Amino acid sequence: MSDNAQCPGCGLKFNCVCTHLPTLTVAAHFALLTHENELSRDTNTGQWLLKAVASSSKHIWHRKQPCPALMGLLNDENYAAYLLFPGDESVSVTTAQQTSLAGGKQPLFIILDGTWQEAKKMLRKSAWLQSLPLVHITPQQESQYQLRRNQSAGHLCTLEVGAEVIRELGNEQDSTSLLTFFSHYMNVFQADKSGHLYAGESLNRSI
Secondary structure (H helix, E strand, O other): OOOOOOOOOOOOOOOOOHHHOOOEOOOOEEEEEEOHHHHHOOOOOHHHHHHHEOOEEEEEOOOOOOOHHHHHHHOOOOEEEEEEOOOOOOEEHHHHHHHHHHOOOEEEEEEEEOOHHHHHHHHHOOHHHHOOOEEEOOOOOOOOOOOOOOOOOOOOOHHHHHHHHHHHOOOHHHHHHHHHHHHHHHHHHHHHHOOOOOOOOOOOOOO
16 A cells, blocks of 8 residues: 555545455344444444444444434334344343344444443433343453553443444354454554554454
C-alpha cells in the first residue's frame, strides 16, 4: 500500500487486512445497535462482524427514538428477537435458537455496540429494549481485545460477542476463523498506527 493511501475497506494505511476476513453464513441475524460514539472510533470491532456476516445490519442508537429499520426487523414475523444482555431471566443462545426454530422463525440477536458503560446506558434509556427477551453467552475464554485501555475483566468486545454466539449456534469452525482474523488484525492495527508494516507471520488463507 502507498504511504499516503488509506485502504477504504479496513482504514489501514500500511497494512491491508481485507482479503483475510472470512465470509460467514450464520443461521441467525445480527443487528448491531451502535452507540453514536462508536462511529468515530477506529478501534470499533463491530465493523468487522458486519463485514464477515452477511445476515447482519447496523443501526444507530438514539435516546429519544428507536431506529425505524431496526423496528422493522423487530416487527417482522420471520424473526424472533432477543437482546444480547445478561440478566436473571436471560436464556442461552441454544435455547433461543431452539425456541425460534420451533416457532418457524430465525433468531434475531440485537448486540449493543459500545463500551460496557454505554451499553448499560442504552438499555436503561430505551424502554423498547427493556421489553425484549434477554439472551446470554457463556464465553470459553477471556477477551483478547487489546485496542482500548481500561477494559473491564470478563467483558468481550463486539466482534468477540458475535464469535461466541456463532460458536454457541453450533459452528465452532467459523467462530475460530473469525477470532483468528481478529487476533491478526489487532497486531496489524497496532503496527499500522505506529507507522510501519506488520512484520509478523501472515494469516493462512485457508481460514
